[in-house]
Amino acid sequence: xxxxxQLPVINLLALLAMAxxxxxxxxxxxxxTLILGLCVLLGVLLSSxxxxxxxxTEGAFYYHFGGHSPVFGIELLINEFSALFTMLIIALxxxxxxxxxxxxxxxxxxxxxxxxxxxxxILLFSMFGxxxxxxxxxxxxxxxxxxxxxxxxxSIKRKxxxxxxxxxxxxxxxxxxxxxxxxxxxxxMITGYTNIELVHGAIQQSWPLYSANVVTAVAFMVVGIGFxxxxxxxxxxxxxxxxxxxxxxxxxxxAIVVKVYLLILVKVIYSVYGVTIMTALNMPLIIGLIAxxxxxxxxxxxxxxxDIKRMLGYSSxxxxxxxxxxxxxxxxAGLSAAFFHIVSHGLxxxxxxxxxxxxxxxxxxxxxxxxxxxxxxxPVSMFVFGIAALGMIGIPITTGFIAKFNLAFATLDxxxxxxxxxxxxxxxxxxxxxxxxxxxxxxxxxxxxxRHITFEKAPRTMLVPxxxxxxxxxxxxxxxxxIWGLLESAVLSxx
Amino acid sequence: MSFFxxxxxxxxxxxxxxxxxxxxxxxxxxGNLIKRIMGINIMGTGIFLFFVAIGNVTGGLPPIIxxxxxxxxxxxPLPSVLILTGIVVVVSxxxxxxxxVVRIYETYGTTDQDEIAKMIREENDND
Amino acid sequence: MDDLIVKTVVRxxxxxxxxxxxxxxxxxxxxxxxxxxxxTLIGTSFILYTxxxxxxxxxxxxxxxxxxxxxxxxxxLYLAIxxxxxxxxxxxxxxAEAGFPLGEAxxxxxxxxxxxxxxxxxxxxxxxxxxxFHTLIEEETS
Amino acid sequence: xxxKLTGFVFVALFAILSINIMRMPGIFDETAPAYNExxxxxxxxxxxxxxxxxxxxxxxxxxxxxxTLGETIVLFTxxxxxxxxxxxxxxxxxxxxxxxx
Numbered sequence: 006x007x008x009x010x011q012l013p014v015i016n017l018l019a020l021l022a023m024a025x026x027x028x029x030x031x032x033x034x035x036x037x038t039l040i041l042g043l044c045v046l047l048g049v050l051l052s053s054x055x056x057x058x059x060x061x062t063e064g065a066f067y068y069h070f071g072g073h074s075p076v077f078g079i080e081l082l083i084n085e086f087s088a089l090f091t092m093l094i095i096a097l098x099x100x101x102x103x104x105x106x107x108x109x110x111x112x113x114x115x116x117x118x119x120x121x122x123x124x125x126x127i128l129l130f131s132m133f134g135x136x137x138x139x140x141x142x143x144x145x146x147x148x149x150x151x152x153x154x155x156x157x158x159x160s161i162k163r164k165x166x167x168x169x170x171x172x173x174x175x176x177x178x179x180x181x182x183x184x185x186x187x188x189x190x191x192x193x194m195i196t197g198y199t200n201i202e203l204v205h206g207a208i209q210q211s212w213p214l215y216s217a218n219v220v221t222a223v224a225f226m227v228v229g230i231g232f233x234x235x236x237x238x239x240x241x242x243x244x245x246x247x248x249x250x251x252x253x254x255x256x257x258x259x260a261i262v263v264k265v266y267l268l269i270l271v272k273v274i275y276s277v278y279g280v281t282i283m284t285a286l287n288m289p290l291i292i293g294l295i296a297x298x299x300x301x302x303x304x305x306x307x308x309x310x311x312d313i314k315r316m317l318g319y320s321s322x323x324x325x326x327x328x329x330x331x332x333x334x335x336x337x338a339g340l341s342a343a344f345f346h347i348v349s350h351g352l353x354x355x356x357x358x359x360x361x362x363x364x365x366x367x368x369x370x371x372x373x374x375x376x377x378x379x380x381x382x383x384p385v386s387m388f389v390f391g392i393a394a395l396g397m398i399g400i401p402i403t404t405g406f407i408a409k410f411n412l413a414f415a416t417l418d419x420x421x422x423x424x425x426x427x428x429x430x431x432x433x434x435x436x437x438x439x440x441x442x443x444x445x446x447x448x449x450x451x452x453x454x455x456r457h458i459t460f461e462k463a464p465r466t467m468l469v470p471x472x473x474x475x476x477x478x479x480x481x482x483x484x485x486x487x488i489w490g491l492l493e494s495a496v497l498s499x500x
Numbered sequence: 501m502s503f504f505x506x507x508x509x510x511x512x513x514x515x516x517x518x519x520x521x522x523x524x525x526x527x528x529x530x531g532n533l534i535k536r537i538m539g540i541n542i543m544g545t546g547i548f549l550f551f552v553a554i555g556n557v558t559g560g561l562p563p564i565i566x567x568x569x570x571x572x573x574x575x576x577p578l579p580s581v582l583i584l585t586g587i588v589v590v591v592s593x594x595x596x597x598x599x600x601v602v603r604i605y606e607t608y609g610t611t612d613q614d615e616i617a618k619m620i621r622e623e624n625d626n627d
Numbered sequence: 628m629d630d631l632i633v634k635t636v637v638r639x640x641x642x643x644x645x646x647x648x649x650x651x652x653x654x655x656x657x658x659x660x661x662x663x664x665x666x667t668l669i670g671t672s673f674i675l676y677t678x679x680x681x682x683x684x685x686x687x688x689x690x691x692x693x694x695x696x697x698x699x700x701x702x703x704l705y706l707a708i709x710x711x712x713x714x715x716x717x718x719x720x721x722x723a724e725a726g727f728p729l730g731e732a733x734x735x736x737x738x739x740x741x742x743x744x745x746x747x748x749x750x751x752x753x754x755x756x757x758x759x760f761h762t763l764i765e766e767e768t769s
Numbered sequence: 770x771x772x773k774l775t776g777f778v779f780v781a782l783f784a785i786l787s788i789n790i791m792r793m794p795g796i797f798d799e800t801a802p803a804y805n806e807x808x809x810x811x812x813x814x815x816x817x818x819x820x821x822x823x824x825x826x827x828x829x830x831x832x833x834x835x836x837t838l839g840e841t842i843v844l845f846t847x848x849x850x851x852x853x854x855x856x857x858x859x860x861x862x863x864x865x866x867x868x869x870x
Contacts, residue, residue, distance in 0.1 A: 014719045018706065021842070025699045070835045071712065071721045077807045077828075079835045120853040127846050134839070142582050146839035149589045150846055153596060157850035160600060165607045168854075169616055172600045176527055179540045179593055186547050186586065187520065193579070194554045194793065197805035211802070217792035509795030514787055521783040529775055557804065558797045562659060563824035565816050567732045573799070574824070576808045581828045584663055585840050588752075592847030595759050599851045602763070656821035661829065698848055702841050709838065720834040722819055729820030738821035744830040748841060755844045762855045 009059045010066050012052045013083050013137055016091070017130060019045055024126035027119045035118055039106050042122055046099045049129075053092040057491075060088045065498060067139070075139070075200045082139035082201075085498035089491050090268060091136050094261055097351055098129055101260075104359050104470040105253035121161060121251075128154040128257070132265050141189045141277070142199045144269060145182065148233065152178045155262055159250045170245035177242045181232025188226030191218045192277070201276050212282055219278075223286060226273050234266035235322055236329055237299025244310075244318035252362025255314060259321045260355040264347050267328055271340070275499045280335050292333035297427045299326030304434030312371045313361050316438060317354065320397060323431060324350045330428075331412050334419040337496050342411035344492045349404035349481060353393040356474035360390035363463045363471065373442055380447035383461045385468055387446050389475035394439040396478050399432045404481035512553035519546030531613040533601045537594055544590035548583045555579030637679045644672040652749035656738040662745040666752025673757040682764050694758040701751030708740050708747070 023045040030038045060066070065084030069075065102125070131150035138144055156178065160171035193199055195215040196207035212219045228239070235243040243263075247255040274283055283289060303323030310316035328350070331343025363386040364379060365371055380387045396403030399410075409428055416424040461468075481487060507514075519542055526539030555576035563574040601611055608616045648668030655661030677685035712721035720740075723729060727739030736742075794802055811824055811832070821827040829837055 011713065011717075014713065018710070021702075021706070025702060025845075028695060028699065068718065070719050071831060072716060072718045072724055073832055077810050078832050120849055123849050124846070124853070127842065127849075130842070142585075143836055143839065146585060146589070146836055146843065149593070150839065150843055153592065153843065153846045153850055156596065157846070157853055160603075161853050166620065168600050168603045168607065169620070172533060172597060172604060175593065175597045175600065176536055176540065180524065180527060180543070183520075183540075183543050183547055187550070190547060190551050190554065191793075193551075193803060195802045197803040197807060199578075199582075215794065215802070217789040221786070221789050506791060506795060509797070510790055510793070513790045513793065513795070517786045517790055518783060521779055521786065524782075525775075525779045529772070554801075554803050556797050557799070557801070563812060564659065564822055565812065565824060567816055567822065574812050576801075576804055577811050577824045577828050578808060579803075580825050581833060581836075584825075584829060585836050588663065588840050589843055592843050595847055596850050599763065599854045603854055656819075656823050656826040656830075659823065659825075661823070661826050698845060702845055705838055705841055709834070720831075720838070722831045732816050732820050733822050738819060738827070739831075741819060741821045741826055741830045744834065744837070745826065748830075748837065751841045751844055755848055758848055759851055762851050765856070 009055065010068060010083075012056050013068055013081055013133075016049045016052055016056075017133055017137075019049055020126050020130040020133065024123050024130065027123045027126070031119070038119065038122065042126070043099075043102065045126075046095065046102055050092070050095045050099055053088065053095050056083060057085075057088040057092050060085055061491075061494070075203065076198070079138070079140045079143055080200065081137040083137065084495075085491070086495040087136045089488075089495045091133055093348060093351070094132055094136075094265070095129070097261055097355060098125075098257060100470040100473060101253050101256050101355060101359070104256075104362075104467050105251075106466050121158070121254075124154045124158050124161070125254075125257075128158070128262070132261070135265055136268060139201050140199050141192065141201060141204065144272075145186050145189060148182055148185065148266075148269070151262065151265065152182060152233070155246075155258060158254045158258070159246050162249070162251060164249065166245070167249040170242070170249045174242040174246045177232055177239070181229045181239070184225045184229030184232065186229075188222040188224075188229060191222035191225070194218060201272065204277055205279060208278065208282065219282065220286060223278060223283075223288060227270070227288070227292065230266055230270045230273065231295075234263055234270060234325060234329075236325055237295060237302055237322060240299070240303070240322045240325075243322055244306075244315045247318040247321070248312055248314040252314075252358060252365060255317075256355045256358035256362070259317065259358060260351040263321060263325060264328075264351055267325065267332070267343075267347065270329070271332055271343075271499065274332065275340070284335060289333045289335045292329060293421065293424065296326045296329035296333055297424055299323065300330065300427055300431040301326075301434065304431050304438070308434065308438045310438070311373055313365075313373050313376070313442070314358070314371060316373060317357050317361065320435065320438070321350075321354060323435065324354070324397070326431070327409070327412060327428070330424060331415060334415050334421070336415060336419050337493070338411070338418050339415040340496045340499070341489070341492045342408065342415040344495060345404075345411055345485070345489065346408040348488060348492075349396065349408045349478070352474055352477050352481070353396045353403075353405060356389050356393035356471060356478060357397075359467070359471045359474065360386040360393070363461065363467055366467070367461060367463060374445070376442055377445045377449040381450075381458050384458045386461065386463070386471055389471045391443050391447070392475045392478055394443055396482065398436045398439055402479060402482045404478050404485065407482060407485045512556065513550060516546050516550035516553060519543070519549060522546075533597075533604065533611045533613060537597050537601070540597070541590060541594060544586065548586055551579045551583055551586070633679055637675060641672050641676055644675070645669055648672065648749075648753075652745055653735065653742065655745040656741045657733060657735065662748025663752055665745075666749040667756065669749065669753040670756030670760075673753070674760045677757075677760060677764065682761065686761070689757050689761070694754050694761070697750050697754030698758065701747050701749075701754065704747040704750070705744060708743050712740070 023042060027038055060083055068081040070079045131147045134147040135144055156171050156175050160167050192204055195211055195218045196204045198204050232239040247259050250258055300323050303319055303326055307316050307319035310319060328343045328346050331339050364383055396405035399406045413425050413428055523539045523543030523546055527536050530536055557573055557575045560573045560575035563577045605611050608619055648665045651660035652662055652665030673689050709720040712725040713719045715726055716724040722739040729739050730737035811828055815824050815827040819827040819831045
């Protein structure tokens with residue numbers, strides 16, 4: 006076992022050790038905990054890049070726990086797919102972490118800071134575990150850690166509606182997890198394995214014999230992950246949950262945690278069942294319809310929202326519909342379009358939430374119609390908010406346009422041209438609720454009738470990540486080949 | 501005759517699925533928060549019964565292998581291990597949601613969801 | 628609940644409950660039971676003590692500081708054993724190749740790292756139950 | 770009326786599930802599909818490989834020890850979550866400088 010192959014577990018241990026260290030660092034000032042946390046995050050980012058480079062050159066490798074063979078032990082599979090997405094997640098979380106030093110602790114009690122960062126590091130640990138592991142039951146355990154940490158981040162602020170939205174989130178999330186576990190049980194019944202590749206191998210021959218098991222398992226797993234990833238009919242908890250959470254954590258929840266569940270959906274559909282079984286059960290059409298309905302209805306609900314964070318929550322539901330549409334096309338082009346949209350939506354949604362967070366942090370306003378003339382008082386954050394909003398609509402030079410463009414092409418190749426109409430409609434609906442915010446922010450004048458630009462006085466640690474996100478959105482929009490090659494190889498490594 | 505025989509064979513699974521559906525019904529339809537937590541526990545128990553029923557071997561002994569004597573049929577140990585993990589998960593989810601109910605009761609004075617929804621609607625109207 | 632009979636009976640049986648819990652944890656790899664079951668037993672004995680003698684004296688028996696230490700202690704013990712396996716035998720959580728003495732099967736000192744992990748789990752489960760119970764109880768009184 | 774409707778939906782769900790369950794393999798002996806070489810390995814080799822007589826303890830803490838690590842972390846998260854909700858303010862008894870919660 007060379008040193009590089011130990012890195013994934015070292016990543017997991019580093020994140021876990023940091024989470025355990027925070028309560029023990031109680032004596033020293035809080036600054037040292039923050040700086041130590043940043044070092045751990047940068048270290049994990051560096052090692053993720055190293056793993057990605059190693060996997061890109063030497064190919065995927067396995068990590069068997071306890072030296073046992075995968076038949077009766079647990080193993081991690083580090084291929085292009087898992088290396089790439091762990092690197093992207095840690096990069097985005099580091100950006101949001103730098104932002105959160107200023108804002109996450111707003112609205113939380115004096116001695117809460119430590120608890121927020123314990124939960125943040127355990128959240129990261131479970132996301133890494135979900136993407137690395139090659140075992141279905143292990144994914145369930147990490148999913149549970151992810152849902153408990155997400156719920157407690159949502160309910161950490163001492164506000165009334167936090168508790169009710171967190172409670173509804175726990176209930177629906179639990180239904181999702183237990184349905185996923187029911188699917189795993191059904192697969193275990195006919196194969197005897199919980200290892201993803203072994204289950205895949207065993208199912209290929211035996212599924213006509215036990216078709217009842219496979220059909221029920223597919224249904225329960227897709228519905229279970231649908232609950233957790235807030236795919237349209239099961240999204241009820243998302244807007245309240247993301248509105249209640251602190252600003253920086255709603256960025257993490259909306260931009261990253263929801264995507265991790267979609268990555269599980271991709272792993273389940275492509276690695277566990279495989280394209281042949283899914284097309285035989287004509288699941289792609291069903292998932293495609295669910296996605297199409299989600300794309301349209303998500304945007305329709307977003308239009309009616311008054312609170313800016315709930316509006317962003319509903320727009321997340323619509324964008325998840327795009328990604329699920331890409332996944333349902335069962336083609337390399339479709340999946341790489343879905344992966345590109347995962348990355349671009351992650352950047353855009355994080356930028357939107359962080360930019361809105363600066364305004365909420367400073368002005369304590371959340372109503373959409375009170376955004377008049379803020380462009381002059383918050384030029385930097387409103388400008389980045391504008392770029393990200395244009396990206397969501399799909400204006401050419403942003404990464405959103407590239408994502409929608411590729412998705413449209415992929416639907417054409419897959420022979421489902423009519424979904425392009427849905428993509429266009431959804432794009433227009435996005436414009437319907439993002440444009441008013443931009444117009445009122447830049448064109449109408451604010452209560453103080455201020456026309457000259459005065460820079461907002463938000464701390465630099467909050468402004469720098471927002472600007473970096475804005476630059477990334479434009480960079481990926483103009484030159485998408487930056488990560489397109491990596492995404493393609495990630496898709497091929499899944500087959 | 502063969503239908504009753506297969507019914508008898510599948511009775512464990514049917515019981516597990518019945519528990520799962522009853523738990524789902526309780527979570528979805530009941531307004532009282534505590535009843536919903538109980539529904540989640542019933543669902544969890546249903547799935548764990550299903551898992552253990554998979555590993556059952558008729559006439560199988562618990563897998564404590566005495567190195568002296570050979571042979572003996574044992575049940576499949578893996579589902580029981582997965583259940584040990586699953587039970588702890590459902591316990592921690594229940595504790596978390598109970599502490600949420602304590603806080604909700606403290607702020608709203610009731611654990612009935614419809615009354616809470618009414619209170620929230622009143623607050624939204626006047627602010 | 629300050630009834631004298633209950634107090635004396637509880638004061639007598641709690642040590643035996645805890646002893647039985649420790650027995651279950653230590654014999655986890657030889658007889659049914661193990662870290663989870665034994666930890667629950669010990670946790671219940673503390674909860675029984677809190678119920679009968681109230682939260683004040685119970686806090687002295689199982690103070691906030693000690694519960695904090697027990698929680699992270701359980702996990703740190705678990706991770707330490709895993710890292711030993713990683714350093715010695717190259718993969719996380721290895722048992723036999725990592726030099727843990729397997730001993731003679733069936734005896735108390737057999738099983739390499741398994742009893743150590745069971746003790747780690749036992750501490751964790753016991754301290755979790757007690758801390759959660761104290762948090763819920765404290766909530767009413769504060 | 771709504772109650773009857775949802776009741777009917779769940780009865781229908783149970784009917785569909787039980788029909789599917791009846792078509793699933795109901796074999797409870799060594800020939801069951803779930804009783805494969807992994808189970809045989811656990812039952813036969815686990816005593817030599819791990820030295821533990823109780824196979825479930827061997828599987829729990831040796832073959833699938835990573836699951837149990839995830840388990841202890843679920844417990845740790847549950848404590849942090851409950852404490853973050855129910856112990857909001859620094860208690861008089863606790864040291865006031867308790868900044869890390």
